[in-house]
Amino acid sequence: MERAVLVYTTWPSVVEAERAGRQIVEKRLAACVNILPGMVSHYWWQGQIERAEEVVMVIKTRASLAEQVRDAVKGLHSYEVPSIMVLPVxxxxANYYAWILKETEGHEPVA
Amino acid sequence: MERAVLVYTTWPSVVEAERAGRQIVEKRLAACVNILPGMVSHYWWQGQIERAEEVVMVIKTRASLAEQVRDAVKGLHSYEVPSIMVLPVxxxxANYYAWILKETEGHEPVA
Amino acid sequence: MERAVLVYTTWPSVVEAERAGRQIVEKRLAACVNILPGMVSHYWWQGQIERAEEVVMVIKTRASLAEQVRDAVKGLHSYEVPSIMVLPVxxxxANYYAWILKETEGHEPVA
Incomplete structure (x- = not known):
């Protein structure tokens, strides 16, 4: 059964996030993206703890499109290993869900 | 069995989000709301992709109050179709959960 | 079976969040923390509705470390009752998940 999900991703800049987010919406892989600038990350990378200024992008879509969203994010992202985490909703x-379905129509579900 | 949920919503401005959030808390439909300003959205609307400056509001409450929170958001929101997505927790x-329960007491659960 | 989770927490300041987040990452209780400043809360506290400027910190880790993350947050937090909510992912x-596992190795799972 189809349902909605939130895909939580992080990006190095608002510019990259907006460019990628708009393309993901254009391709109707998502009905909407919410970009939160000014995020600060601390994380391990190659044996060091790094601090970076990043951006969160929450992608609102159907569960059946989550894998295609993941592939699109990886194709549009400048990181080697981008953070792509699918949260259940x-x-x-009902009206918002109907809108999500309407705006993400036309995709063959990935088998 | 009762449990906590996060209700993820988006709003056109901090002013509208704070006004609505405060009323939702006042009515004890939620113990707390967290408002994140400066969010940027890209989304389909009537055949066009729109870009808007918005605000995220995360509403922390009991699962049994999620529908009443949804109705309150719809009543307080200026959009025709507001984004209201309930995330499982x-x-x-334990102490925080006890606080959520205490501050959201006094509602007849929706049948 | 092991899996990833997001731990949603809130803090009184970016300084406190960054200091705590860095220690949680240093102890390999999480691979990464994402800190979102400029958040505004409305909440009940001792019979009053309070408004506070706060910060969100999302902690990305393994499900089996969620309790140890909770204990670490409580030990590092200046609030009496900090908000610690574990969201399922x-x-x-796959690559990102492998990275989370690699960077959070070396802990005896809590029985």
Whole structure:
């Protein structure tokens, strides 16, 4: 059964996030993306703890498109290993959900 | 069994989000709201891709109040189709959870 | 079976969040923390509705480390009752997940 999900991703800049987010929406892989600038990360990378200024992008779509969103993010991202985490949504307002479905129509579900 | 949830919503401005968030808390439909300003959205609307400056509001409450929170958001929101997505929480610190329950007491659960 | 989770926490300042986040990463209790400044909260506290400027910190780790992350947050936090909510992740990019596991190795799972 189809349902909504949030795909939580992080990006090095607002410019890269907006460019990628717009393309993901254009391809109707998502109905909407929400970009939160000014995020600060601390993380391990090649044996060191790094601090970086990044951006969060939450991608709102159907569960059946999550893999295609993941592939699109990887293709549009400048990182070697981008953060792509799919969060389950247990319920969504019926009108908003209908809108998500309408705006993400036309994809063959990945088998 | 009762449990905690996060209700992810988006708003056109901090002013509208704070006004609505405060009323939702006042009505004890939620123990707390977290508002994140400066969000940028890209989304389909009536055949066009729009870009908007918005605000995220995360509403922390009990699962049994999610529908009443949804109705309150719809009543307080200036959009025709507001984004209201309920995220499951798999575990929450016991003291914090007790606080959520205490501050959201007094509602007849929706049948 | 091991899996990834997001731990959603809130803090009184970027300084406190960054200091705590860095220690949590240093102890390999998480591979990464994402800190979002400029958040505004409305919440009940001792019979009043308070408004506070806060910070969100999303902690990315393994499910089996969620309790140790909770204990670390409580030990590093200046609040009496910090907000610590574990969100399930239904899927994560395989490379990113491998990175999370690699950077959070070396802990005896809590029985």
């Amino acid at each position: 247990e319920s969504v307002d | 798999e575990s929450v610190d | 239904e899927s994560v990019d």
